[in-house]
Amino acid sequence: MNFPHDDEERATLFKLAGKKSPDQASKIDIRGVSCGKGHFLLIAGPCAVESEEQIAGLAVRLKEAGADMLRGGAFKSRTSPYSFQGLGREGLTYLTEAGRRSGLPVISEITHPDQIPLFAHVDVIQVGARNMQNFELLKALGKTDKPILLKRGLAANYGEWLMSAEYIMREGNTNVILCERGIRTFESYTRNTLDLSALPALHQLTHLPVIVDPSHATGRSSFVEPMALAAAAAGADGLMIEVHERPSMARSDGAQALTPDAFSTLAIKIRQVRKVLETVEG
Amino acid sequence: MNFPHDDEERATLFKLAGKKSPDQASKIDIRGVSCGKGHFLLIAGPCAVESEEQIAGLAVRLKEAGADMLRGGAFKSRTSPYSFQGLGREGLTYLTEAGRRSGLPVISEITHPDQIPLFAHVDVIQVGARNMQNFELLKALGKTDKPILLKRGLAANYGEWLMSAEYIMREGNTNVILCERGIRTFESYTRNTLDLSALPALHQLTHLPVIVDPSHATGRSSFVEPMALAAAAAGADGLMIEVHERPSMARSDGAQALTPDAFSTLAIKIRQVRKVLETVEG
């Protein structure tokens, strides 16, 4: 779609996701933590839940390191049918249990409307980039009361992304968090091109919080820290970082995962960057 | 995904969609017509079924004009939840009835696995670009015995597209037709950039037939004829053309629809181009 530059037309298109006033900002509350309106949400965890022990141990480590929420994929959306597809229902159980014990709320990705009942103990439901325009899934999620993390499609522009949020909100669920995860360009050195201009752009267009996933965006663990700090400096409402106890042994996306120690250091730096910005703003 | 340039690795990835020998080509049979292995399939019809009269009248007109199959959307996958979403189940009924009376097999787009029973009288089920990586939908369709038309995603490369075909085929349904419909680039004068190199590329990589949709690709009715002829000249196994009795009155995508008369002329030219190529090849 072409972006409407006319304010009135824009208001018609983005009825619910669009800003009504420049200061409007939504805060999404998630079992003890919040995202948006000045609240920064730091999500960490493995690409995929691989075993009960893995996720349980990691959850404790991440909680100590400063994470606010635990991520872990159970239903994986993989390009190839021959790749590891996740542990499914069992993986969700391991994740929610690890979250319960560590005291961290949890987030996991959904791939089919029929899975919604399985997500009863999951705190935030993630819609992956490949399903950003799976409108039937969006409508089904719009009928739940769970916060939804909506990742940007690989080639979606800002207007289309907001329209997908609109699909969810229109069904009654306005708890939507947007997540920038890189777009597809001709540059192949990085997995995708992280588009941080999405932060000021979306903060201008919508009241919904916007977080950033530098792990999937860059595909390289050594790029995660600089891009995470950049996202924080550009006004992100949160970050989602892939962490694995032993990245080289990960069953998926190990090349982009941080070790728990590296995540711990990163969490400190992010807080420092955010503090200085708040001081300067104040 | 990065494309595997190594033959062995490629064979592992594209177990079912990949070519076993340079000459291997699949022919998909669809109630009296065929696609692939020298059989050219000319599909025509409106973007959306708008009424019983519209589709019934148009079907007869298109049959006379040389169409082999009738298209018509009932479950529309629209960027905005506020756009016309199609007539749904009723639309499918009008379409299949129009197909039955005109003698044309029919094709329509599916957007949710639960809709499969409604497609019992539809001859080919279409997966739209936005659902190319809706893997749950692909797996469900792989369990049917219907031919599937798989459109290329807006930013999908050849490898990913074939992987999505692989998802369908792996479940048992090997009747897959690929459809190039333009990719997203920086050029905004056209709706998308039609990538006709996909024809020689896929004919090198896969035995599945590949057709082209110049209507969605260009978004401009005056570009449909030259790009349709180009596709035929580049070896397409078929074409899907949007036709509307009165394009300016269409409820969706009127700007890219041909009139029945323009389609009739185009059908003649396509046959001529194909004939000359066959003669030269022969």
Place this chain on the structure above:
Amino acid sequence: MNFPHDDEERATLFKLAGKKSPDQASKIDIRGVSCGKGHFLLIAGPCAVESEEQIAGLAVRLKEAGADMLRGGAFKSRTSPYSFQGLGREGLTYLTEAGRRSGLPVISEITHPDQIPLFAHVDVIQVGARNMQNFELLKALGKTDKPILLKRGLAANYGEWLMSAEYIMREGNTNVILCERGIRTFESYTRNTLDLSALPALHQLTHLPVIVDPSHATGRSSFVEPMALAAAAAGADGLMIEVHERPSMARSDGAQALTPDAFSTLAIKIRQVRKVLETVEG
């Protein structure tokens, strides 16, 4: 630049390159051959002139095979300073001599305004994709009376491309031929993505002839024939095809070069496709 959709604004921008009426079409005359307004120009030759014998022998072969003009690079614009940069002045001499003996007019690429005097016996001067917005070079060429072949930049949209033509024309030289050679996208299986929609688009916007280079666009010799035929079917005013006596021995871009025999076959097919289109149109 954003494309002006308003006719009046468009006329202001494209003062000289823009169409004044739907039927306006320019014909560029080049020592006995023509391009545009129904005249099709078939250019063939090696990526680079490699020796006097090579280009002399090839010229005769190409003339017999149906080429209208001989191409051959002498000043090569290579990504790396360590790649073969062409034979320079000497290469131009070999090319013009081969053209003279075979009776074919010649075309070669220029990379610096100071080289203009060396092109005295070259019939058409080519501006490469990387120099499409080298405005100083364009202005200098606008002061000559040579036909200029202006290749599209790797990421140039139609408006910018026409603006570069405007830079040449404004200085007095209106003999400009546009050449589509593929744009840069996320698809990496082909070298570039050949954008054949540029043909109907530019034929709508400008009176200048538009030709296509399928060799550089695809980067694969086996894709050259289908894309060349597609270009002819879509209304191209000509084609530029890379041909090398022994592609595997070429000092640059051998992977995309045809053998003289393959070119000969292609030339026949192109004529056939063009004939059928003319008959149908007539």
Place this chain on the structure above:
Amino acid sequence: MNFPHDDEERATLFKLAGKKSPDQASKIDIRGVSCGKGHFLLIAGPCAVESEEQIAGLAVRLKEAGADMLRGGAFKSRTSPYSFQGLGREGLTYLTEAGRRSGLPVISEITHPDQIPLFAHVDVIQVGARNMQNFELLKALGKTDKPILLKRGLAANYGEWLMSAEYIMREGNTNVILCERGIRTFESYTRNTLDLSALPALHQLTHLPVIVDPSHATGRSSFVEPMALAAAAAGADGLMIEVHERPSMARSDGAQALTPDAFSTLAIKIRQVRKVLETVEG
């Protein structure tokens, strides 16, 4: 070009620009200021020099506000030949004079090798994005001893960009600073897509300093601050910011220019972000 993932091949390609060891970093010295190896260079000024008074007044204001260097275009590289092309030689004189009086070194863009003598009093010569692969210009600049600021081409990947640096360095001039200024993607809400991953990527590949131009990249003044801070957080060696006394009156690119006051505030925030990073690193 495809990026060489093999270390040895990479060393062969990037003989001079490539890193010899992980810690290697170049510092470019420019009349009292430096860029690289921990030295941050803050460049500010108008898109184009418009008058003697404008640039003289602005220079003093920018010096006070914390700028390290003054920018101002005299030879503008504009898409349309009918747009303001800069004041040329006269503009350069106004710029160097303003630099001399304010005590700021100056930078301006070159568009033709013949202009080199005119840049005698300019401290850094800029090569614009459109000329990144104007190899003749690069070679001529490689024979000077001036620091060169090499902007990334609109669709250049990291490898090609470094190769252009290599063209300059190979002629003897190793004082090259790279400048990321956004790449072309399908997202049209911003002028370009600022690719900040270029910072960790290039810091891994090359010892040359890398700065960022958030003004041209985003094309929107309200996005300049967040993206400038993001660049600083991601490890940029400097920034180039467009500033105009009255942005709405600017003869070019006013929409992306900051006022001097906004720049002053930004300069403070950048220093704060850099200080916290250095503290954390230390």
